[in-house]
Amino acid sequence: MARATDWLTTSKSAAATRRQNSGGINGQVNTFSLTTHTIWLFLWVLVTATALSYAYIWVARKFTTQFIWITGILNIVFGFGTAIYMLTRRYYSGGIVFLLFSIFMVIAFISWIPRIPFSALMLRTAVDVAKRHGHVYLVSAIGGLLAMAFSGWLSVTLVAVYIKYEPSVNNAACQQGAGGCSRGKVIGLIAFITFAAYWITEWLKNTIHTTISGVYGSWYFNSKNYPTKVTRGALRRSLTYSFGSISLGSLVVAIINCLRQLCSVARQQAAADGSIVASILWCLVGCLIGILDWAVQFLNRYAFSLIALYGQAYVPAAKQTWYVPPDLCYPHFTPERLMLIIAGR
Numbered sequence: 272m273a274r275a276t277d278w279l280t281t282s283k284s285a286a287a288t289r290r291q292n293s294g295g296i297n298g299q300v301n302t303f304s305l306t307t308h309t310i311w312l313f314l315w316v317l318v319t320a321t322a323l324s325y326a327y328i329w330v331a332r333k334f335t336t337q338f339i340w341i342t343g344i345l346n347i348v349f350g351f352g353t354a355i356y357m358l359t360r361r362y363y364s365g366g367i368v369f370l371l372f373s374i375f376m377v378i379a380f381i382s383w384i385p386r387i388p389f390s391a392l393m394l395r396t397a398v399d400v401a402k403r404h405g406h407v408y409l410v411s412a413i414g415g416l417l418a419m420a421f422s423g424w425l426s427v428t429l430v431a432v433y434i435k436y437e438p439s440v441n442n443a444a445c446q447q448g449a450g451g452c453s454r455g456k457v458i459g460l461i462a463f464i465t466f467a468a469y470w471i472t473e474w475l476k477n478t479i480h481t482t483i484s485g486v487y488g489s490w491y492f493n494s495k496n497y498p499t500k501v502t503r504g505a506l507r508r509s510l511t512y513s514f515g516s517i518s519l520g521s522l523v524v525a526i527i528n529c530l531r532q533l534c535s536v537a538r539q540q541a542a543a544d545g546s547i548v549a550s551i552l553w554c555l556v557g558c559l560i561g562i563l564d565w566a567v568q569f570l571n572r573y574a575f576s577l578i579a580l581y582g583q584a585y586v587p588a589a590k591q592t593w594y595v596p597p598d599l600c601y602p603h604f605t606p607e608r609l610m611l612i613i614a615g616r
Contacts, residue, residue: 313426317419332398335391343380364554400490406502414479425468432460469528473521477575481509484579513578516585520571531560
């Protein structure tokens with residue numbers, strides 16, 4: 272809650288620059304500040320992306336098996352295409368990594384082919400349950416709208432911070448005494464905003480996941496005698512009893528994402544300086560952090576489901592997920608991985 276309050280304060284202070292530096296949607300003359308045209312463009316892009324996402328899910332329900340094949344093959348093709356492009360551009364570190372991952376993706380996808388029919392059945396069942404039981408689509412829609420609004424807010428805040436505090440002779444905010452223009456302040460505020468954005472978005476995503484897990488758990492355990500007010504109860508538990516557990520799990524992922532972002536910046540800086548060795552080392556570190564991020568995200572997905580079903584705290588739920596026997600994990604992992612490929616994740 273404290274980070275959310277700090278976020279609101281920073282965003283309000285930075286966004287005030289738009290009112291100082293720019294006018295209405297027509298006749299704007301300031302070429303440095305955030306304009307109304309830019310804000311409307313952000314909104315248009317976000318609305319379009321959201322509409323296309325929901326249309327994609329609807330089509331995936333109609334052509335489930337075909338979507339699994341198409342998306343799996345496209346992942347492989349795009350992976351090799353990216354690797355070839357990077358190698359031709361003499362970006363050897365990234366090209367080699369993409370090439371290795373693409374080869375691994377081919378081997379994995381071939382091993383998953385026998386499980387495609389079961390994965391398609393699981394996806395169709397999940398969509399059908401969402402349509403028949405609970406307000407799954409409503410929760411997803413509200414969460415998607417909140418995420419879309421927050422994405423737009425984040426974009427506007429980042430641009431506004433840069434505009435208000437970046438020292439420049441063209442910056443009217445600095446000339447008008449809006450206060451404290453310096454590169455250090457810009458870097459510090461952007462670092463804080465990035466971390467807070469990672470944490471808030473992870474919390475929102477995990478709250479939606481925990482709520483929907485509660486709905487599906489009620490369907491699974493009581494499919495013949497389905498209780499009432501399931502969605503409301505699952506949402507209430509996510510926002511009250513499980514609030515701390517969800518926030519803790521989200522914080523872990525936010526820290527890892529920030530480390531990965533720092534690693535990416537360091538790798539780009541090393542590549543710009545022409546240091547091949549440093550670029551390769553940072554690329555390897557980024558891969559390790561990426562694997563850690565994947566492992567924690569995978570762990571959290573099931574840990575939050577346990578939190579939704581049994582009301583456990585985050586650490587016990589994560590430990591219980593970690594000690595799942597491997598022979599039980601792999602048969603469930605393959606269909607889930609195929610469905611995540613459809614979702615583009």
